[in-house]
Amino acid sequence: MPLPQRSISAPAAAREQREMWWHRATGYQIYPRSFADSNGDGVGDIPGIISRLGHLADLGIGFIWLSPVYASPMVDNGYDIADYRAIAPEYGTLEDMDRLIAEARERGIGIVMDLVVNHSSSLHDWFRAARASREAPEHDYYIWRDAAPDGGPPDDQQAAFGGPAWSWVEEVAQYYFHYFSPAQPDLNWANPALRTEIYDMMRWWLDRGIAGFRMDVISLIGKDVDARVYEEGPTLHDHLQEMHREVLAGRDIVTIGESWSVSPETGLLYCGRDRRELDMVFEFSHIREGWDPERGKFAPRPFDLRGFKRELFAWQDLTRHDGWTSLFLSNHDLPRQVSFYADDGPYRREAAKMLATVLHLLKGTPFVYQGEEIGMTNAAFERIDQYRDLETLNHFEAQIAAGVPLEEFIAGARRNSRDNSRTPMQWSPGPHAGFTTGTPWIEVNANASEINVEQDSAQPDGILAHYRKLVALRRERDIVAFGETESFLANSPSVMAYQRRLGAQRLVVLGNFTGQEQDVELPEDIAAGAGVCLIASHDKRGELPRQLRLAPYESFAVLTS
Missing domain, CATH: 3.90.400.10 (Oligo-1,6-glucosidase; Domain 2)
Known part of the structure; x- marks a missing residue:
């Protein structure tokens, strides 16, 4: 059953494929353990999510990507599943889950489940x-x-x-x-009986009314262990095509595959419209730009806007006429975007708006990670005992044993640990940020009294209001949903700039990634004497002169023809 959302027909030339409800929707990822606790045990739960659906409906969200709520020993916070058809008791019951699906749908919001089938729990x-x-x-x-x-x-x-x-x-x-921890044994996708079990489980959830699946590390299911080929192994696409035939075909749902290896060279193998596999992929080339190529995420390197733009726009070029892509800067595995890519200090509000503007006005499906819409920041933990993340703790032991200084590791974790995004959602300036009446499973960010939904939503020009406008623009403007993307100022180390084209319309988007004013010379064919400013982080701009000056972290989008 399609979601009850307003559908607007884009020009056929721009679509080149049947318009689906998720082409105009914005996704919102919920990490259940940290979103909202209804019973005071310090752990978020499904009734807590239900109590906050009004926040998401007000934001205009089209679907929720729900990180795992299945029964699990929680070695990896639910990404180790012991029973795919049961709900973890700390999160609620199957009846709670059915109620979430129903009440979200009443608000025009679908529930997209996290499908974790590269591995199970060792307790399955x-x-x-x-x-x-x-x-x-x-x-x-x-x-x-x-x-x-x-x-x-x-x-x-x-x-x-x-x-x-x-x-x-x-x-x-x-x-x-086990590609991950010993508590997460890898499933053998070469076994047809296993695949049948997985497909039966997927149909069971779809029949309960969910809106689709986000498929965790799905690029690993075709691995050849003996050849040490893990990502995008020899049988990956055979399995995905079989999954489509057996489960997905004919259903009005959305499927998003996570792949840490997918590239513009392989992207359309997953989501090309004639491939009959997935609707889109989460790709991480723009994320990896900030990692040391040898030591990985716990040895971050300075942010390079030119490399970042190169990777993002490669995917815009790839999906110009075929396929689809996801748009994101943060999730449960990544640091808070305002801390990593911009400024979580004096210019936090401006920087949060700028990042949202330049991302959401690209072609694709944007994803908002919980708290991003109010500019939540990294946790800034100072001690290893403050961390809960399995990955962080395991790498801590390995790197300290290898001689990495403690201070150096902690500095890397403060920038890149997964726990940066897993601190509780900051709802109010009250105790524990309104997340729980008990003791939270992980510390609340120390800045919650200044950064929270209650205070930001009271500001007409707040970050939340800015996100609400961006979500509405995608839903209502054909050019945002389907326009072709063309970048310019590619060599600028400070400014991200592109235009979207649809027929005679043109939407010009600029964002200053620095805390200093930036003088920009627009190309002659971009400059325009008059236009309509659709959104701006600072003062609205009604024209695009050849020479313009951007304020620190300023961003805007001007529609011209």
């Missing part, structure tokens, strides 16, 4: 059976190898979260493979 019934006997059918649901001649692991492959990628099970005298 499948793995319990698999580790008990080699004769159990479920044994082949996972990836097993015999020990090396010396009794050790079959090889020296390492897990993404640190340590060996193989763990020993005495009962079957074999090692199992």
